[in-house]
Amino acid sequence: xxxxxxxxxxxxxxxxxxxxxxxxxxxxxxxxxxxxxxxxxxxxxxxxxxxxxxxxxxxxxxxxxxxxxxxxxxxxxxxxxxxxxxxxxx
Amino acid sequence: xxxxxxxxxxxxxxxxxxxxxxxxxxxxxxxxxxxxxxxxxxxxxxxxxxxxxxxxxxxxxxxxxxxxxxxxxxxxxxxxxxxxxxxxxxxxxxxxxxxxxxxxxxxxxxxxxxxxxxxxxxxxxxxxxxxxxxxxxxxxxxxxxxxxxxxxxxxxxxxxxxxxxxxxxxxxxxxxxxxxxxxxxxxxxxxxxxxxxxxxxxxxxxxxxxxxxxxxx
Numbered sequence: 001x002x003x004x005x006x007x008x009x010x011x012x013x014x015x016x017x018x019x020x021x022x023x024x025x026x027x028x029x030x031x032x033x034x035x036x037x038x039x040x041x042x043x044x045x046x047x048x049x050x051x052x053x054x055x056x057x058x059x060x061x062x063x064x065x066x067x068x069x070x071x072x073x074x075x076x077x078x079x080x081x082x083x084x085x086x087x088x089x090x
Numbered sequence: 091x092x093x094x095x096x097x098x099x100x101x102x103x104x105x106x107x108x109x110x111x112x113x114x115x116x117x118x119x120x121x122x123x124x125x126x127x128x129x130x131x132x133x134x135x136x137x138x139x140x141x142x143x144x145x146x147x148x149x150x151x152x153x154x155x156x157x158x159x160x161x162x163x164x165x166x167x168x169x170x171x172x173x174x175x176x177x178x179x180x181x182x183x184x185x186x187x188x189x190x191x192x193x194x195x196x197x198x199x200x201x202x203x204x205x206x207x208x209x210x211x212x213x214x215x216x217x218x219x220x221x222x223x224x225x226x227x228x229x230x231x232x233x234x235x236x237x238x239x240x241x242x243x244x245x246x247x248x249x250x251x252x253x254x255x256x257x258x259x260x261x262x263x264x265x266x267x268x269x270x271x272x273x274x275x276x277x278x279x280x281x282x283x284x285x286x287x288x289x290x291x292x293x294x295x296x297x298x299x300x301x302x303x304x305x306x307x
C-alpha cells in the first residue's frame with residue numbers, strides 16, 4: 001500500500017520504507033497513517049491505496065482526485081517529535 | 091623382614107647398626123603425646139610430599155592482597171609486588187619477574203563503536219537505494235522512512251530522524267539502458283531531501299537504480 005496526495009497539482013505517491021514499517025506497530029493502515037502524519041505537511045489531504053500505479057505513461061500529468069476514503073495528515077505527538085528529532089511537523 | 095627391639099630403639103634384624111629411635115625430649119614434662127595409626131599401611135618416605143592436585147588455596151601460605159606468585163632466578167616461588175591502581179602487568183622477558191607498570195598512553199578511540207564521542211560525521215547519516223521506475227520501491231535504506239514519487243525523475247527522500255543542516259548528499263543512478271544520469275540532490279530541510287534524476291539533455295527520467303547517501307554532523 002502507498003499514500004497518494006496532491007502536490008503542486010500533480011499526484012504524488014509516498015512510498016514507505018520497509019525497514020521503517022517494521023519498526024511501527026498496528027495494522028498496515030495504522031502504520032501508513034503514522035507515516036503520513038510524519039512525512040506529509042500537517043493538514044494535507046491524502047488517501048491510502050493499493051492501486052497499481054506502475055504504468056508511468058504521462059506521469060507528470062497524473063492528478064489527485066479526492067475519494068471517499070480521504071484522510072488528512074495530523075500533527076505528531078510530542079513524544080514522536082522527540083523520537084524523530086523533529087522540532088515540528090513538516 | 092625382622093626387627094629387634096632394644097633400649098635404644100628398633101634395630102634391623104640383619105644389621106643391628108641400623109636403628110630407629112624416638113626423640114620425645116620436646117614433650118612437656120608429665121605429658122603423653124600419642125601417635126595415632128590409620129587403618130592402612132603407612133610409607134613414611136612420602137610424608138611431607140602432597141599428592142598431585144591436592145593442595146588447596148586454604149593450605150597455601152597467606153600473602154599480601156594484590157601480590158601475584160611468580161618464580162625467581164633460582165626457580166623458587168616469589169611474589170610480584172602489588173602495583174598501584176590502574177597499572178598493568180608487564181613482562182620483563184625471560185629470566186626477569188614481571189612487574190606492574192603504568193600503561194603507555196594510547197591514541198584516541200576512533201572505532202565505529204565510539205563514533206558518538208569522536209565524530210559521527212564519518213559515516214552516513216542516511217542512505218537509500220530505490221527503484222525509480224514502475225511503482226517506486228525502496229530496496230534498502232538507513233534512516234529513511236519513505237520516498238515521495240513527485241513526478242518523472244523527481245523524488246523526495248524523507249528521513250526517519252532529522253539530520254543536520256548543511257549535510258553533504260552524494261548520489262548516483264543508472265537508467266535501464268545504462269545511460270549516464272545525474273542525481274541532483276538538494277537539501278530542502280533536515281527532515282527530507284529532494285532528488286532529481288536527469289539524463290541526456292537534462293531531461294528528467296526514472297532510473298532503475300538510485301542510490302543517495304547523506305553525510306554530516
